[in-house]
Amino acid sequence: MSDEEKKSGKEIRYIVRIANKDINGNLPIYRAITGLRGIDHRTGRIIAAAFEDKSGIKYNMKLGDIPEEKDKELEDIVINPQNYGIPSWTFNKQKEYESGNNVHLVMGDLEFSLRKDLQRLKEIKSYRGFRHTWGLPLRGQKTKSTHRGKGGTVGVIKKDAKGGSGAAPAVVGAKAGGSAKSGGDKKK
16 A cells, blocks of 8 residues: 555555456556456446446546445446446347347346357257357358368368378388298298
8 A cells, every 4th residue: 555545544446346246446447347248448438438427436537446335336337328328339239139129238147148049049940050059150251271170171171191101010020120030931
């Protein structure tokens, strides 16, 4: 702790918990919340600006410097951005399959939703579902030379040479320098 922090009586919180994730308190608010799954740099800036409008705390202030009471406000903006005037084009689930609404999901909810969407594609046996099952690209990329580690290769594969030169492997000890005697090779 520095001398300034001791004099002011204010400590910085190095870890702040928002949306069930520990976030670095040394970063500015707009950069720190990008550590949450489902929030990119653009959405982080927009959420930080909405937090500034609601609480009066600057968007580029360190996350660890904000009071603990304001953590719940920031978490509510992160989880329910539609209630704070954030445009729907920033949401990660537009026209959701079940409800038809634009929603923004973060952390475990996003992972569960993506897993559920992939399961639905596989169950209805769509092209995208098959490609996901096989581990291949689904948007028309070529597969002859790329994506080889993910699934079966569609292009041509050379067969590996089995013995190298094609000759039969040598028998151990049979006429290797004349020291080994062969029993029935020579007639007297």
